[in-house]
Amino acid sequence: MKTSNPIFSRWGADADRGTGPDDERGRRPVGAVAAGGPTGSDYLVNPYASTSGQVPDADIRGGRTAMTLDDVVVRTATTLGTVALAAVLSWLLLPVDEANIGRSYGFALGAALIAFVLSLVQVFRRTASPALILGYAAFEGVFLGVISSATSTYVSPGVVVQAVLGTFAVSAGVLIAYRMRWIRVTHRFAGFVAAAATGFLLLLVADSLFSAFGAGNGLGFHSGGLGILFGVVGILLGAAFLALDFKQVEDAIAYGAPREEAWLAAFGLTMTLVWIYLEILRVLTIFNSDN
Template identity: 55%
Template sequence: MRSSNPVFSRRGFSRDSGYAGFGAQPQAGAANPYASNPYAGTAQPGGPYAQPTNPYAANPYAQGGQDLYTGQPQAPVQTAGRMTIDDVVTRTGMTLGLVVVAAAAAWALSLPVGLGFGAGIVAFVLGLVQTFKAKPSPALILAYAAFEGLFLGVVSKAYNAVAYGAPVQAVLGTMAVFAGVLVAYRTRIIRVDNRFARFAIGAGIGFVLLMAANSLFAVFGGGDGLGLRSGPLGIAVGVLGVLIGAAYLALDFKQIEDGVRYGAPREESWLAAFGLTLSLVWIYTEILRIIAILNND
């Protein structure tokens, strides 16, 4: 699987099959995390809940002891090279921090709108390259964050001219969505399983295609294209975009949880940070559009 935001498909830590580790076996010496899971379902060979081998059980970072399912000895414990929550927090802080710094610089320097959109295109390309790479590249991810920040700084200043204070409100709204999804995920109100992942990915791809069509109609037909970014319909579309972004945040949390549980290599924390950044940027831009529409009505 590939890790990303609503534009791309999600890559998890179960590399044999499943979404973000769905259906993967736990490391040796650990109980099956889905044995009492209310949404796990029954594992059937070849079915949606099939149990492939833990992709990290044989690497030098997997837990030691014997595999509960095969009885085979596993590699000794070497926690130094395994992904931890602290790794994810640190990498995410670096990535989001660079986005904020670049955005602040673009705002302060009053970069031209054309330059800002050029930075956005570069960020999109860099995001695509990282998405299709076999391994995360810290330099590529940080470069994406820098160009994404330049784009957001230009866009935020433009929206602030139309609806004063909109960027601050959008930041607060994004933080609220993040906190709400995290609480809902931790309390299992949101149940991230195969069906949830398929729905979120499908909805994200459909949303992006719809927005692309709206943009094409706007370019060649003038005005607001299909009218999906103005008026009551624009607000409804924006809310839908926020909900899709929230669903991808839940997939990010699942990805991180599985990465820590299954002993993913530490470098995978960069991939988790990349996914979180993409999802938060997505949510921020959608909230920014909603606020701008509300201020213009």
Template identity: 50%
Template structure:
């Protein structure tokens, strides 16, 4: 199963999980599956994308990958460290934009730069740390200016509520994933992709109506419909987090090159930014309805 996150989908982190979990290979920590169809390590199963690494051994008794023994493979500590760096730059950029009271015009310019950097990195075959860090900095500038505007003119305290809400979503999804309450399967991915594409299309149509017809467009971003769409947006981001966790877990299990930890950090940052923006929009709508 490949991730729907564009950062991971081209990199082959994932194992084939079957459908609906019935013939699925286990997530890390789950029981081994003995069939070639469900077990990526059984004979005739999809190959480990990093199998050329002679140090990426597998446990022949239980059909699960053992931790690689060399030092230049991705570890969970690498992912945490890189994610801390990218999120740290997002926070630093946001703080600078907030303190300097950056205008929305400059914020939109920073958002466009971040979008270009993100798209270029997503289609590169290898991560470019400088580009990923630059993306995080410009994204932070945009988020800081936007949050300051919303906090000042729309709903006081909205930014802090959105931050706390994003943290709550992250912790909740990590708990649900680690306890296997949520299992990432092909069916899960397929339905999530359909929902995400539908959400993006409807949001784009609404934006076009706002630009050419004025007002709130089709009403997808205000009132009761706006609240519903805000909740759906947060839920989509939360489910994408579960998929990101799966990709990181598989990358570590397969012995992916250490540089892939930058891509893992990039993907997690993209998802957290999505959740924060949807949370900020939702808090703004709810505050306006009070």
């Protein structure tokens, strides 16, 4: 798997040599793609093989272009760039001063709902839709822009920059840990993350219900030490999802996934990075509010 991106060049070189995360355990490397898929992988058969049972190389010779790491990088940059552009525009065009805060929050809530619907539509589609993914990114950016502007205005002017830098730091840390194989993404790891995320989301729903029905501060996840602890758990979950995203990208490239799958990789990475950013922003907001 070739890439001109210097950050990921070693990752690409590993795949070219036929090495992968299973090498240390003596199994056939992830890069050794056959019709049935790499030995010791997550699939019994190649999920990207054609209906005729052709291996990915034969599909490429037949005209299908396989996904590369550069494809993922370009599409992820495009999607994140859309989020950032929409966030900046909404920050500038939807002020959160006393005269406009209601209107701006209304736009943010509407954008969040639309982004959620678009993400669900893409999740249940069998193929990637760049229009849906970029639409999700644009509306998510509007929501993030208003929330970030309000946080910067009413909590701390520098909190947004800190949250962005924190998101980059977490992402870089997970990438390094994944590349060094300090994090091993296995079925057990994925199951644990799924269970933890389910519990986390259920607590969020319960907290919202308690707040909505007059329980004041809900379950206490919005302030104090408990709020910070809950936010840190959210960041760790986001980091775990990022490791899962890296594993999915690596497997898709090893199996010779079609180029269109790069949009799905970009979609997953963007959702995870948005999650991490919001959780870091939550922790910083609580910390600055209590000091």
